[in-house]
Amino acid sequence: MAALMSSAARLLIVLSALALLSAGCTHSAATSSDPLPTISPDDFTALIDASDVPIVVNIWASWCGPCRSEAPLLREAVAAYGSRIRFIGVDVNDTQVGAASFIAQYELDVEQYFDPRSSISTALRSTGVPHTFFFAPGGELRFAQHGIIDERTLAVQIDDLLR
């Protein structure tokens, strides 16, 4: 019994050390960046309607686990198609500190707007986070994915937008 306890204690110590090490390795809050700008829902929809390139809008929040899971996919999409598609992030019901930390951690170097009262997501008829919208030039909504978007769906929808 004593040997079992000793093994369990050793395992606990190793796991705790790993957890601490891992926490130390993750990017912590990079709060020194500028706060995200806000935009009115009317201006936002006008921006989409006036665009002559396709737009992908991702509604997200730093407290949303699924958003964290799809963020690296969006970063890859931006890296691959950022020159031909305008990617826009809308951070809803969040804090500026949380937003800055999330953007820094996932290196989401795209146009971002802060939407603390979900007014933009309401205008887009978004019902939760994450939600990703694909707009053709001129503002026609081609596809919307509620929930985590997977790599294949994202790639196919981007391919559709570029045709």
Added chain:
Amino acid sequence: MEFTLLAAALLGIALAFATLRIERARGVTDRRDLVDIIIGASVIGLAVGRVGAMTVQGTSPFTHPLDLFFVRGGVDTGFASLGSLGYLIWTARHDFWPTVDLIAPAALAGLAGWHAGCVFRGSCAGTVTTLPWGIRDGAIARHPVELYAALLLLAGAIALVFWRQRLHLGVVASLALTIASGARLVTEPLRLGLGSSPAPWYVAGVVVGVAGVMIRAISARSRNITGS
């Protein structure tokens, strides 16, 4: 809850289970633990692949353990394969080749079911095609690439079920690895992706599988010569 992924997983398990039932009916084996081994290898592979993907993507599994369940966010093929293989080696350490030979066709059928589960997930489509069976979305039709992979895997499973009696120990499992990797490799050009392609992993799978077939066949032949 990812119900569509769950449906795909259940289809995979159902096909694996059906294949084992067929093998049992054909008198190949009466072992009852094979489904457990397949499910165990799948779950471990999925978990290790998800942890690998999270780590590579910059999310710590220790600080965000619940993110493990967001499988749709990505599963790293290489880590998943290594996880499944490690589990298999550990579980079947006392009779490795007989066990992996027994589960190989069922594992292929299970993979076929997982790929065919794209129907539930709405993610079967690949590159654009003009072929009549393309998945049509507006004016564009796309290759049902995941269904191609499922058909290849299922054909491989059926072939192994019927030919296993003529094959030496270890060759069935090696052929299954070759078929699984090859099916993904030949369909990969029809898939659309964003980042790095998993094709090098599939090439490695084919190479290891073919090497396994050759080594097991040569070793069986030399044993026969020595025996006679």
